[in-house]
Amino acid sequence: MSDTPLVEMRNIEKRFGGVHAVDNVSVDLYPGEVVGVLGHNGAGKSCLMKILSGAMPLDGGEIRVNGEPTEIENPRDAMAYGIETIYQTLALADNLNAPANLFLGREMKTRWGTLNDDAMEAEARKVLHRLNPNFTNINDAVRTMSGGQRQVVAIARAIYFNAKILIMDEPTAALGPSETKMVADLTTQLRSEGIGIFLISHDMHDVFDLCDRIVVMKNGHCVGAHRIEEVSKDDVLSLIIAGQLPEGWSPRNGGGRA
Amino acid sequence: MGQDNPIARVIRASELDTRMIAMVAILLVIWIGLDVLTGGIFLTARNLYNLAVQSSVVGIMATGMVLVIVARHIDLSVGSVMGFTGMIIAWLQVDIFTLGAVWNWPLTILIGLTLGAVIGAWQGYWVAYTGIPAFVVTLGGLLMFRGGAFLVTDGRTVAPMDPTYQLLGGGIHGSIGETWSWVFGVVAIAVVALLTYKNRQSRKRHEFAVKPIAVEIALFLLWTGLIIGFVLVMNSYYKPRSEVARGIPVPVLILIAVIVAMTLIARVTSFGRYVFAMGGNPEAAELSGIDVKKTTLIVFVIMGVLCGIAAVITTARLNAGANSMGMLAELSVIAAAVIGGTSLAGGIGSIAGAILGAVVMQSLENGMVLMGVSSAMRQVIIGLVLIGAVWFDTMYKKRR
Numbered sequence: 001m002s003d004t005p006l007v008e009m010r011n012i013e014k015r016f017g018g019v020h021a022v023d024n025v026s027v028d029l030y031p032g033e034v035v036g037v038l039g040h041n042g043a044g045k046s047c048l049m050k051i052l053s054g055a056m057p058l059d060g061g062e063i064r065v066n067g068e069p070t071e072i073e074n075p076r077d078a079m080a081y082g083i084e085t086i087y088q089t090l091a092l093a094d095n096l097n098a099p100a101n102l103f104l105g106r107e108m109k110t111r112w113g114t115l116n117d118d119a120m121e122a123e124a125r126k127v128l129h130r131l132n133p134n135f136t137n138i139n140d141a142v143r144t145m146s147g148g149q150r151q152v153v154a155i156a157r158a159i160y161f162n163a164k165i166l167i168m169d170e171p172t173a174a175l176g177p178s179e180t181k182m183v184a185d186l187t188t189q190l191r192s193e194g195i196g197i198f199l200i201s202h203d204m205h206d207v208f209d210l211c212d213r214i215v216v217m218k219n220g221h222c223v224g225a226h227r228i229e230e231v232s233k234d235d236v237l238s239l240i241i242a243g244q245l246p247e248g249w250s251p252r253n254g255g256g257r258a
Numbered sequence: 259m260g261q262d263n264p265i266a267r268v269i270r271a272s273e274l275d276t277r278m279i280a281m282v283a284i285l286l287v288i289w290i291g292l293d294v295l296t297g298g299i300f301l302t303a304r305n306l307y308n309l310a311v312q313s314s315v316v317g318i319m320a321t322g323m324v325l326v327i328v329a330r331h332i333d334l335s336v337g338s339v340m341g342f343t344g345m346i347i348a349w350l351q352v353d354i355f356t357l358g359a360v361w362n363w364p365l366t367i368l369i370g371l372t373l374g375a376v377i378g379a380w381q382g383y384w385v386a387y388t389g390i391p392a393f394v395v396t397l398g399g400l401l402m403f404r405g406g407a408f409l410v411t412d413g414r415t416v417a418p419m420d421p422t423y424q425l426l427g428g429g430i431h432g433s434i435g436e437t438w439s440w441v442f443g444v445v446a447i448a449v450v451a452l453l454t455y456k457n458r459q460s461r462k463r464h465e466f467a468v469k470p471i472a473v474e475i476a477l478f479l480l481w482t483g484l485i486i487g488f489v490l491v492m493n494s495y496y497k498p499r500s501e502v503a504r505g506i507p508v509p510v511l512i513l514i515a516v517i518v519a520m521t522l523i524a525r526v527t528s529f530g531r532y533v534f535a536m537g538g539n540p541e542a543a544e545l546s547g548i549d550v551k552k553t554t555l556i557v558f559v560i561m562g563v564l565c566g567i568a569a570v571i572t573t574a575r576l577n578a579g580a581n582s583m584g585m586l587a588e589l590s591v592i593a594a595a596v597i598g599g600t601s602l603a604g605g606i607g608s609i610a611g612a613i614l615g616a617v618v619m620q621s622l623e624n625g626m627v628l629m630g631v632s633s634a635m636r637q638v639i640i641g642l643v644l645i646g647a648v649w650f651d652t653m654y655k656k657r658r
Contacts, residue, residue, distance in 0.1 A: 053545075055544075055545055074544075074547070075544065075545050075546065075547045076547040076549075079547050085545070087545060089541070090542075091539070091541065091542040091545040091546070092539065092542055093534070093535040093538035093539045093542050093543065093605070094538050094539055094605070095534060095537065095538035095539075095605035095606055096531075096534060096535060096538055100531060100535075104531070104532075104535055104542075104543070104546040104548070105532075105543075105546035105547040105548050106547070107528045107531060109528075113527075114522075114526040114527060115525075115526050115527065115528060115531060117526075118460045118461060118463075118464050118466070119464070121464065121466065122464040122465075122466075
């Protein structure tokens with residue numbers, strides 16, 4: 001793990017009218033680690049991640065990538081920094097086919113500057129088959145695909161373009177057991193390649209299997225940031241529900257590691 | 259449809275859009291029906307020539323309307339914008355510039371198209387950057403530019419236009435003659451052959467499934483037949499009191515050029531892909547990094563330019579500028595796009611469909627005029643056809 005964090009989000013603020021959706025939250029992410037971002041619905045975790053992915057402007061605070069200050073105002077800016085997002089809503093254009101969605105906004109061109117659909121289809125076949133060998137109907141509109149196939153397209157979209165920072169918002173919510181395992185394996189593989197991953201999840205299994213650290217949010221505040229070894233599932237649930245650790249808590253691994 | 263049904267198998271192998279086939283079939287039924295009802299007048303070279311010219315103005319604007327509606331917007335102002343730019347063109351050409359000067363008509367066309375683009379940009383700006391619904395912005399445009407068309411000359415009709423300019427309207431001399439029509443046909447067939455070959459090579463190179471060679475040849479022959487048939491019909495209509503073939507009318511050539519250009523824009527540019535993505539899921543388009551605002555603005559600019567082109571043809575054909583030009587054209591244009599399968603919910607539509615839609619509407623209009631149906635009754639029938647077409651579309655989508 002290197003010294004400079006891949007991402008530092010410092011003192012991030014976001015307000016909607018009177019609601020303080022994100023209140024002075026700071027998180028960081030190092031290369032090759034998975035940080036779980038946890039909390040109830042409406043705790044502000046999705047909001048925080050949308051700020052990083054450029055889908056939502058921030059009201060205060062600073063985002064640094066590789067130690068450099070950034071101006072992330074829209075998704076294009078975020079992508080330019082290598083930040084890719086898998087949205088919970090999947091963010092697919094239902095009327096287009098899988099290759100068109102995979103390359104949306106970043107199409108492959110011929111030498112005349114026109115869309116190179118055949119090349120995109122060939123690339124899409126490769127990447128989608130790697131994720132799911134049973135994926136054959138890639139030229140159908142995404143609308144007609146199963147939840148799992150749609151999820152695979154959304155994931156392929158995020159990893160195809162050499163992401164350095166990956167935000168996964170409930171990536172397994174719509175998936176069956178085998179596909180969930182595929183996503184878990186993929187996450188582990190990407191981490192080993194040095195990609196930093198923010199994982200938003202409600203599934204404690206996923207969190208404890210995949211994450212190196214967790215950040216817990218409640219009512220727009222960050223109520224806890226721990227290495228995964230320090231906490232038990234009950235500790236995490238206590239943070240999510242009550243906003244604090246159980247009374248008399250001490251790090252499960254006896255402390256020591258920072 | 260069963261696996262063994264031979265017709266279904268052929269259709270699947272040819273990868274043709276079944277909806278498009280249904281539309282062509284309906285058009286053929288309408289044509290044959292009208293031919294019977296008019297005692298053989300409808301399907302004469304002369305009438306088909308006129309039908310082609312009549313369809314071109316609505317067809318040109320309908321290609322732009324497809325993009326507008328696919329992007330989940332609407333443009334109610336196209337008739338007024340066409341009237342206003344037409345009046346500006348006619349007024350400049352006749353009242354302001356020297357009539358007969360060589361530079362006059364090309365300059366007025368240039369100004370007209372630029373004006374169309376500027377009006378499109380104006381409306382597109384309000385829609386894209388201020389978030390006012392396109393319905394409201396273009397309803398405002400419908401009133402403003404209709405009023406503007408009157409104000410240009412205080413309602414006076416401006417005439418006559420430059421004689422060379424008049425050729426663009428497809429009048430007596432406004433067609434390219436027999437030889438050039440054949441040249442056009444041969445070039446078109448060559449292009450179809452080249453595209454078929456290129457496409458097949460590219461799919462083979464990527465090791466994708468290709469159509470059976472027999473199907474490929476059959477499709478090519480079908481296109482060749484259509485092109486030759488079209489040229490033959492246009493060449494079978496003579497100039498008055500002569501045996502001189504007219505050939506393809508200039509406005510139809512302009513329409514063909516617009517169809518090709520707009521199909522390319524919709525199908526092979528990233529801009530076209532973004533328009534469809536926005537229509538399918540605006541949020542996803544935004545999150546994919548697409549500049550949704552700029553794309554929306556450009557859609558309206560294109561629509562404006564197409565209104566300018568339609569204005570040129572209309573003024574050239576009328577040989578005048580009249581402030582009533584394009585009155586209610588927005589309804590025909592929207593109807594053509596919708597009959598052609600463009601979904602008002604956005605995300606779905608095709609240029610070819612809109613052209614078929616325009617031809618279907620114009621055929622009914624033309625056929626009923628030949629039959630002596632009153633204009634009031636024609637409106638009733640066209641209105642019913644519009645509802646019927648959308649009903650058909652809804653049923654078709656439900657069944658899938």
